[in-house]
Amino acid sequence: MSSSWRRALIGAGVIVVLAIVASVIAFVLRAQPVVQDFMARYPGVAEPAAGTPVGIPVWLNVTHFLNILFLMLIIRTGLSIRSKKRPPAFWTPRRKLFGQAPQRVGINVWLHNTVDVLWVLNGAVYLVLLFTTGQWLRVVPNSWDVFPHAASAALQYLTFTWPVENPWVNYNSLQVLAYFGVTFLLAPLAIFSGLRLSRAWPLKAPHLNRWVPEKPVRWIHNVVLVLFLAFIVVHVSLVLFTGAVRNLNVMFAANDGLSWLGTIIFVVSLAVLAGVWFALTPRVQKRLASLTGTVR
Numbered sequence: 327m328s329s330s331w332r333r334a335l336i337g338a339g340v341i342v343v344l345a346i347v348a349s350v351i352a353f354v355l356r357a358q359p360v361v362q363d364f365m366a367r368y369p370g371v372a373e374p375a376a377g378t379p380v381g382i383p384v385w386l387n388v389t390h391f392l393n394i395l396f397l398m399l400i401i402r403t404g405l406s407i408r409s410k411k412r413p414p415a416f417w418t419p420r421r422k423l424f425g426q427a428p429q430r431v432g433i434n435v436w437l438h439n440t441v442d443v444l445w446v447l448n449g450a451v452y453l454v455l456l457f458t459t460g461q462w463l464r465v466v467p468n469s470w471d472v473f474p475h476a477a478s479a480a481l482q483y484l485t486f487t488w489p490v491e492n493p494w495v496n497y498n499s500l501q502v503l504a505y506f507g508v509t510f511l512l513a514p515l516a517i518f519s520g521l522r523l524s525r526a527w528p529l530k531a532p533h534l535n536r537w538v539p540e541k542p543v544r545w546i547h548n549v550v551l552v553l554f555l556a557f558i559v560v561h562v563s564l565v566l567f568t569g570a571v572r573n574l575n576v577m578f579a580a581n582d583g584l585s586w587l588g589t590i591i592f593v594v595s596l597a598v599l600a601g602v603w604f605a606l607t608p609r610v611q612k613r614l615a616s617l618t619g620t621v622r
Protein backbone atom coordinates (compact mmCIF):
# COMPACT_ATOMS: atom_id res chain seq x y z
CA MET A 327 0.00 0.00 0.00
CA SER A 328 1.37 3.42 -0.88
CA SER A 329 2.13 5.76 1.99
CA SER A 330 -0.51 8.29 0.93
CA TRP A 331 -3.19 5.59 1.05
CA ARG A 332 -1.94 4.46 4.44
CA ARG A 333 -2.08 8.05 5.69
CA ALA A 334 -5.61 8.48 4.34
CA LEU A 335 -6.75 5.26 6.03
CA ILE A 336 -5.20 6.23 9.36
CA GLY A 337 -6.80 9.66 9.04
CA ALA A 338 -10.22 8.13 8.35
CA GLY A 339 -9.78 5.77 11.33
CA VAL A 340 -8.92 8.66 13.66
CA ILE A 341 -12.00 10.59 12.45
CA VAL A 342 -14.30 7.58 13.08
CA VAL A 343 -12.91 7.10 16.61
CA LEU A 344 -13.26 10.82 17.38
CA ALA A 345 -16.86 10.78 16.07
CA ILE A 346 -17.72 7.82 18.31
CA VAL A 347 -16.16 9.53 21.35
CA ALA A 348 -18.03 12.77 20.54
CA SER A 349 -21.27 10.82 20.20
CA VAL A 350 -20.83 9.07 23.56
CA ILE A 351 -20.09 12.42 25.24
CA ALA A 352 -23.20 13.91 23.57
CA PHE A 353 -25.41 11.08 24.87
CA VAL A 354 -24.06 11.60 28.42
CA LEU A 355 -24.61 15.35 28.16
CA ARG A 356 -28.17 14.96 26.87
CA ALA A 357 -29.04 12.87 29.93
CA GLN A 358 -28.28 15.86 32.22
CA PRO A 359 -31.28 17.99 33.28
CA VAL A 360 -29.39 21.28 32.78
CA VAL A 361 -28.55 20.30 29.21
CA GLN A 362 -32.18 19.31 28.64
CA ASP A 363 -33.29 22.75 29.90
CA PHE A 364 -30.74 24.39 27.59
CA MET A 365 -32.01 22.41 24.62
CA ALA A 366 -35.61 23.26 25.41
CA ARG A 367 -34.60 26.93 25.36
CA TYR A 368 -32.47 26.57 22.22
CA PRO A 369 -34.07 23.91 20.01
CA GLY A 370 -31.40 24.32 17.31
CA VAL A 371 -33.31 26.53 14.87
CA ALA A 372 -33.45 30.31 15.35
CA GLU A 373 -36.60 32.25 14.46
CA PRO A 374 -36.24 33.55 10.87
CA ALA A 375 -35.64 37.32 10.72
CA ALA A 376 -38.64 39.42 9.68
CA GLY A 377 -38.93 39.53 5.89
CA THR A 378 -37.06 36.27 5.23
CA PRO A 379 -38.46 34.84 1.97
CA VAL A 380 -40.02 31.38 2.08
CA GLY A 381 -38.85 28.79 -0.41
CA ILE A 382 -35.82 28.16 -2.61
CA PRO A 383 -35.92 29.77 -6.08
CA VAL A 384 -34.73 28.12 -9.31
CA TRP A 385 -31.71 30.46 -9.63
CA LEU A 386 -30.44 29.08 -6.32
CA ASN A 387 -30.81 25.52 -7.65
CA VAL A 388 -28.91 26.46 -10.80
CA THR A 389 -26.04 28.32 -9.10
CA HIS A 390 -25.77 25.50 -6.50
CA PHE A 391 -25.47 22.90 -9.29
CA LEU A 392 -22.90 24.96 -11.25
CA ASN A 393 -20.95 25.38 -8.01
CA ILE A 394 -20.78 21.58 -7.67
CA LEU A 395 -19.70 21.19 -11.30
CA PHE A 396 -16.95 23.83 -11.10
CA LEU A 397 -15.68 22.68 -7.69
CA MET A 398 -15.45 19.11 -8.99
CA LEU A 399 -13.10 20.30 -11.76
CA ILE A 400 -11.18 22.66 -9.45
CA ILE A 401 -10.54 19.83 -6.99
CA ARG A 402 -9.54 17.41 -9.74
CA THR A 403 -7.07 19.84 -11.29
CA GLY A 404 -5.85 21.03 -7.85
CA LEU A 405 -4.98 17.43 -6.93
CA SER A 406 -3.25 16.97 -10.26
CA ILE A 407 -1.13 20.12 -9.69
CA ARG A 408 -0.34 18.87 -6.19
CA SER A 409 0.80 15.49 -7.47
CA LYS A 410 3.66 17.32 -9.30
CA LYS A 411 3.43 14.75 -12.13
CA ARG A 412 4.42 16.15 -15.52
CA PRO A 413 1.23 17.41 -17.20
CA PRO A 414 0.45 16.00 -20.69
CA ALA A 415 0.91 19.46 -22.27
CA PHE A 416 1.78 23.09 -21.56
CA TRP A 417 -0.16 26.21 -22.43
CA THR A 418 1.38 29.59 -23.31
CA PRO A 419 -0.86 32.67 -23.66
CA ARG A 420 -0.66 34.37 -27.09
CA ARG A 421 -0.05 37.82 -25.67
CA LYS A 422 1.04 39.53 -22.48
CA LEU A 423 -1.10 38.52 -19.52
CA PHE A 424 -1.36 40.69 -16.38
CA GLY A 425 1.41 42.86 -17.81
CA GLN A 426 3.84 39.93 -17.83
CA ALA A 427 5.58 38.34 -20.80
CA PRO A 428 3.82 35.11 -21.90
CA GLN A 429 5.01 32.20 -19.73
CA ARG A 430 4.00 28.58 -20.14
CA VAL A 431 2.02 26.72 -17.46
CA GLY A 432 0.94 23.09 -17.21
CA ILE A 433 -2.38 22.34 -18.83
CA ASN A 434 -3.76 21.30 -15.43
CA VAL A 435 -2.92 24.77 -14.04
CA TRP A 436 -4.56 26.29 -17.15
CA LEU A 437 -7.75 24.29 -16.57
CA HIS A 438 -7.69 25.00 -12.81
CA ASN A 439 -7.52 28.74 -13.46
CA THR A 440 -10.04 28.74 -16.29
CA VAL A 441 -12.58 26.97 -14.10
CA ASP A 442 -11.66 29.31 -11.19
CA VAL A 443 -12.87 32.24 -13.31
CA LEU A 444 -16.18 30.47 -14.05
CA TRP A 445 -16.53 29.50 -10.37
CA VAL A 446 -15.98 33.10 -9.22
CA LEU A 447 -18.47 34.43 -11.83
CA ASN A 448 -21.07 31.91 -10.68
CA GLY A 449 -20.38 32.89 -7.06
CA ALA A 450 -20.82 36.57 -7.97
CA VAL A 451 -24.20 35.85 -9.62
CA TYR A 452 -25.24 33.85 -6.53
CA LEU A 453 -24.25 36.68 -4.18
CA VAL A 454 -25.94 39.43 -6.21
CA LEU A 455 -29.19 37.44 -6.34
CA LEU A 456 -28.84 36.41 -2.68
CA PHE A 457 -28.66 40.04 -1.56
CA THR A 458 -31.22 41.47 -3.97
CA THR A 459 -33.90 38.88 -3.13
CA GLY A 460 -33.50 38.81 0.66
CA GLN A 461 -32.39 35.17 0.53
CA TRP A 462 -29.21 36.23 2.36
CA LEU A 463 -31.27 36.34 5.57
CA ARG A 464 -31.30 32.51 5.49
CA VAL A 465 -27.51 32.06 5.39
CA VAL A 466 -26.14 35.07 7.30
CA PRO A 467 -26.54 34.77 11.10
CA ASN A 468 -28.48 37.71 12.48
CA SER A 469 -28.24 37.13 16.23
CA TRP A 470 -25.75 35.69 18.70
CA ASP A 471 -28.39 33.05 19.48
CA VAL A 472 -27.08 31.21 16.42
CA PHE A 473 -24.25 29.82 18.60
CA PRO A 474 -26.32 28.18 21.41
CA HIS A 475 -28.79 26.96 18.76
CA ALA A 476 -25.91 25.47 16.76
CA ALA A 477 -24.53 23.76 19.89
CA SER A 478 -27.98 22.29 20.50
CA ALA A 479 -28.25 21.13 16.87
CA ALA A 480 -24.79 19.54 17.13
CA LEU A 481 -25.88 17.59 20.24
CA GLN A 482 -28.96 16.43 18.32
CA TYR A 483 -26.95 15.26 15.29
CA LEU A 484 -24.44 13.47 17.54
CA THR A 485 -27.27 11.63 19.33
CA PHE A 486 -28.96 10.71 16.03
CA THR A 487 -32.15 12.73 16.48
CA TRP A 488 -32.15 15.15 13.59
CA PRO A 489 -33.03 18.75 14.56
CA VAL A 490 -36.62 19.57 13.68
CA GLU A 491 -36.31 21.98 10.78
CA ASN A 492 -37.82 22.78 7.46
CA PRO A 493 -35.21 23.71 4.85
CA TRP A 494 -37.93 25.36 2.75
CA VAL A 495 -38.46 27.97 5.47
CA ASN A 496 -35.31 28.09 7.57
CA TYR A 497 -32.04 26.17 8.05
CA ASN A 498 -31.01 24.97 11.51
CA SER A 499 -28.28 27.08 13.10
CA LEU A 500 -25.50 24.58 12.47
CA GLN A 501 -26.40 24.68 8.77
CA VAL A 502 -26.47 28.48 8.82
CA LEU A 503 -22.96 28.58 10.31
CA ALA A 504 -21.67 25.96 7.86
CA TYR A 505 -23.18 27.63 4.76
CA PHE A 506 -22.08 31.07 5.94
CA GLY A 507 -18.56 29.80 6.62
CA VAL A 508 -18.19 28.10 3.24
CA THR A 509 -19.56 31.06 1.28
CA PHE A 510 -18.15 34.04 3.15
CA LEU A 511 -14.92 32.71 4.68
CA LEU A 512 -13.69 29.61 2.85
CA ALA A 513 -14.42 30.71 -0.74
CA PRO A 514 -12.74 34.13 -0.29
CA LEU A 515 -9.76 32.39 1.34
CA ALA A 516 -9.52 30.09 -1.69
CA ILE A 517 -9.61 33.09 -4.03
CA PHE A 518 -7.01 35.20 -2.20
CA SER A 519 -4.57 32.35 -1.59
CA GLY A 520 -5.08 31.17 -5.19
CA LEU A 521 -4.40 34.67 -6.57
CA ARG A 522 -1.10 34.76 -4.68
CA LEU A 523 -0.03 31.53 -6.40
CA SER A 524 -1.14 32.73 -9.82
CA ARG A 525 0.46 34.74 -12.62
CA ALA A 526 -1.89 37.59 -11.77
CA TRP A 527 0.20 38.28 -8.66
CA PRO A 528 3.01 40.85 -9.00
CA LEU A 529 6.18 38.85 -8.41
CA LYS A 530 8.38 41.91 -8.78
CA ALA A 531 7.12 43.54 -5.58
CA PRO A 532 9.65 42.38 -2.95
CA HIS A 533 8.09 44.33 -0.09
CA LEU A 534 4.62 42.90 -0.71
CA ASN A 535 6.00 39.41 -1.19
CA ARG A 536 7.88 39.57 2.09
CA TRP A 537 4.52 40.23 3.79
CA VAL A 538 2.69 37.60 1.77
CA PRO A 539 5.27 34.82 1.23
CA GLU A 540 4.44 32.05 -1.19
CA LYS A 541 5.13 28.98 0.95
CA PRO A 542 2.64 29.56 3.80
CA VAL A 543 0.05 30.73 1.26
CA ARG A 544 0.47 27.47 -0.69
CA TRP A 545 -0.07 25.63 2.60
CA ILE A 546 -3.26 27.66 3.23
CA HIS A 547 -4.44 26.86 -0.33
CA ASN A 548 -4.02 23.16 0.50
CA VAL A 549 -5.89 23.58 3.80
CA VAL A 550 -8.72 25.17 1.77
CA LEU A 551 -8.92 21.93 -0.22
CA VAL A 552 -9.12 19.80 2.93
CA LEU A 553 -11.84 22.04 4.41
CA PHE A 554 -13.89 21.98 1.19
CA LEU A 555 -13.63 18.18 1.07
CA ALA A 556 -14.64 17.88 4.74
CA PHE A 557 -17.63 20.20 4.20
CA ILE A 558 -18.73 18.29 1.10
CA VAL A 559 -18.53 14.85 2.77
CA VAL A 560 -20.56 15.98 5.81
CA HIS A 561 -23.00 18.14 3.79
CA VAL A 562 -23.83 15.52 1.19
CA SER A 563 -24.10 12.72 3.82
CA LEU A 564 -26.52 14.77 5.89
CA VAL A 565 -28.56 15.76 2.81
CA LEU A 566 -28.95 12.07 1.96
CA PHE A 567 -29.55 10.80 5.53
CA THR A 568 -31.99 13.48 6.71
CA GLY A 569 -34.83 13.07 4.23
CA ALA A 570 -33.10 12.79 0.84
CA VAL A 571 -36.26 12.94 -1.30
CA ARG A 572 -37.44 16.19 0.23
CA ASN A 573 -33.98 17.79 0.46
CA LEU A 574 -33.33 16.99 -3.21
CA ASN A 575 -36.66 18.56 -4.16
CA VAL A 576 -35.63 21.71 -2.27
CA MET A 577 -32.18 22.09 -3.86
CA PHE A 578 -32.69 20.56 -7.32
CA ALA A 579 -36.37 21.18 -8.16
CA ALA A 580 -37.32 24.35 -6.22
CA ASN A 581 -40.20 22.67 -4.35
CA ASP A 582 -40.69 21.14 -0.91
CA GLY A 583 -42.91 18.20 -1.84
CA LEU A 584 -42.24 14.48 -1.60
CA SER A 585 -42.39 13.64 -5.31
CA TRP A 586 -39.45 11.97 -7.11
CA LEU A 587 -38.84 15.05 -9.28
CA GLY A 588 -35.88 16.35 -7.25
CA THR A 589 -34.31 12.88 -7.09
CA ILE A 590 -34.64 12.46 -10.85
CA ILE A 591 -33.08 15.89 -11.55
CA PHE A 592 -30.33 15.02 -9.05
CA VAL A 593 -29.55 11.73 -10.82
CA VAL A 594 -29.50 13.53 -14.19
CA SER A 595 -27.16 16.15 -12.62
CA LEU A 596 -24.83 13.37 -11.47
CA ALA A 597 -24.82 11.99 -15.02
CA VAL A 598 -23.90 15.46 -16.35
CA LEU A 599 -21.06 15.68 -13.79
CA ALA A 600 -19.78 12.25 -14.83
CA GLY A 601 -20.13 13.16 -18.52
CA VAL A 602 -18.06 16.35 -18.09
CA TRP A 603 -15.49 14.44 -15.99
CA PHE A 604 -14.92 11.79 -18.65
CA ALA A 605 -15.24 14.16 -21.63
CA LEU A 606 -12.30 16.25 -20.38
CA THR A 607 -9.59 13.88 -21.62
CA PRO A 608 -6.10 15.31 -22.17
CA ARG A 609 -6.93 15.57 -25.91
CA VAL A 610 -10.07 17.64 -25.31
CA GLN A 611 -8.25 19.77 -22.72
CA LYS A 612 -5.54 20.53 -25.27
CA ARG A 613 -8.12 21.49 -27.90
CA LEU A 614 -9.92 23.81 -25.49
CA ALA A 615 -6.67 25.35 -24.27
CA SER A 616 -5.51 26.03 -27.82
CA LEU A 617 -8.49 28.39 -28.24
CA THR A 618 -6.72 30.93 -26.03
CA GLY A 619 -3.06 30.08 -26.36
CA THR A 620 -0.38 27.86 -27.78
CA VAL A 621 -0.38 24.28 -26.56
CA ARG A 622 2.63 21.96 -26.69
Ligand code: HEM
Nearest residue numbers: 400404405407408435442516517520521523524550551554
Ligand atom coordinates in the same frame (compact mmCIF):
# COMPACT_ATOMS: atom_id res chain seq x y z
C1 HEM B 1 -10.48 31.58 -7.54
C2 HEM B 1 -10.06 30.58 -6.83
C3 HEM B 1 -8.72 29.91 -7.05
C4 HEM B 1 -7.58 30.36 -7.67
C5 HEM B 1 -7.34 31.72 -8.31
C6 HEM B 1 -6.61 29.29 -7.60
C7 HEM B 1 -5.32 29.35 -8.13
C8 HEM B 1 -4.40 28.35 -8.09
C9 HEM B 1 -3.13 28.37 -8.76
C10 HEM B 1 -2.59 29.53 -9.60
C11 HEM B 1 -2.51 27.19 -8.51
C12 HEM B 1 -1.20 26.73 -9.12
C13 HEM B 1 -0.02 26.95 -8.29
C14 HEM B 1 1.21 26.46 -9.06
O1 HEM B 1 1.36 26.86 -10.22
O2 HEM B 1 1.96 25.70 -8.49
C15 HEM B 1 -3.39 26.42 -7.65
C16 HEM B 1 -3.08 25.18 -7.14
C17 HEM B 1 -3.96 24.44 -6.35
N1 HEM B 1 -5.28 24.75 -6.07
FE1 HEM B 1 -6.22 26.47 -6.52
N2 HEM B 1 -7.17 28.22 -6.96
C18 HEM B 1 -8.45 28.56 -6.62
C19 HEM B 1 -9.37 27.77 -5.97
C20 HEM B 1 -9.10 26.53 -5.46
C21 HEM B 1 -10.03 25.73 -4.71
C22 HEM B 1 -11.47 26.14 -4.38
C23 HEM B 1 -9.38 24.58 -4.36
C24 HEM B 1 -9.88 23.40 -3.56
C25 HEM B 1 -11.12 23.12 -3.29
C26 HEM B 1 -8.05 24.65 -4.90
C27 HEM B 1 -7.07 23.68 -4.78
C28 HEM B 1 -5.78 23.76 -5.25
C29 HEM B 1 -4.74 22.79 -4.98
C30 HEM B 1 -4.86 21.53 -4.11
C31 HEM B 1 -3.59 23.22 -5.66
C32 HEM B 1 -2.21 22.56 -5.65
C33 HEM B 1 -1.40 23.29 -4.58
C34 HEM B 1 0.03 22.78 -4.43
O3 HEM B 1 0.77 22.79 -5.44
O4 HEM B 1 0.40 22.40 -3.32
N3 HEM B 1 -7.91 25.85 -5.58
N4 HEM B 1 -4.55 27.14 -7.43
Ligand code: HEM
Nearest residue numbers: 394397464465493505508509558561562565573574576577
Ligand atom coordinates in the same frame (compact mmCIF):
# COMPACT_ATOMS: atom_id res chain seq x y z
C1 HEM C 1 -24.02 16.28 -4.70
C2 HEM C 1 -23.69 17.30 -3.97
C3 HEM C 1 -24.63 18.18 -3.18
C4 HEM C 1 -25.94 17.99 -2.79
C5 HEM C 1 -26.82 16.77 -3.04
C6 HEM C 1 -26.35 19.17 -2.05
C7 HEM C 1 -27.61 19.39 -1.51
C8 HEM C 1 -28.02 20.52 -0.85
C9 HEM C 1 -29.33 20.73 -0.26
C10 HEM C 1 -30.45 19.70 -0.27
C11 HEM C 1 -29.34 21.97 0.28
C12 HEM C 1 -30.51 22.62 1.03
C13 HEM C 1 -30.30 22.39 2.48
C14 HEM C 1 -31.22 21.36 3.05
O1 HEM C 1 -32.23 21.02 2.41
O2 HEM C 1 -30.94 20.87 4.14
C15 HEM C 1 -28.06 22.58 0.04
C16 HEM C 1 -27.72 23.86 0.41
C17 HEM C 1 -26.45 24.39 0.25
N1 HEM C 1 -25.35 23.74 -0.26
FE1 HEM C 1 -25.33 21.91 -1.14
N2 HEM C 1 -25.30 20.05 -1.99
C18 HEM C 1 -24.23 19.47 -2.66
C19 HEM C 1 -22.97 20.03 -2.84
C20 HEM C 1 -22.58 21.24 -2.33
C21 HEM C 1 -21.25 21.79 -2.47
C22 HEM C 1 -20.08 21.13 -3.22
C23 HEM C 1 -21.24 22.99 -1.83
C24 HEM C 1 -20.12 23.97 -1.63
C25 HEM C 1 -18.91 23.62 -1.33
C26 HEM C 1 -22.59 23.21 -1.31
C27 HEM C 1 -22.99 24.33 -0.62
C28 HEM C 1 -24.27 24.59 -0.21
C29 HEM C 1 -24.69 25.86 0.38
C30 HEM C 1 -23.79 27.09 0.61
C31 HEM C 1 -26.07 25.75 0.64
C32 HEM C 1 -26.99 26.85 1.19
C33 HEM C 1 -27.43 27.65 0.00
C34 HEM C 1 -28.43 28.76 0.27
O3 HEM C 1 -29.51 28.51 0.80
O4 HEM C 1 -28.14 29.92 -0.12
N3 HEM C 1 -23.37 22.12 -1.63
N4 HEM C 1 -27.26 21.69 -0.64
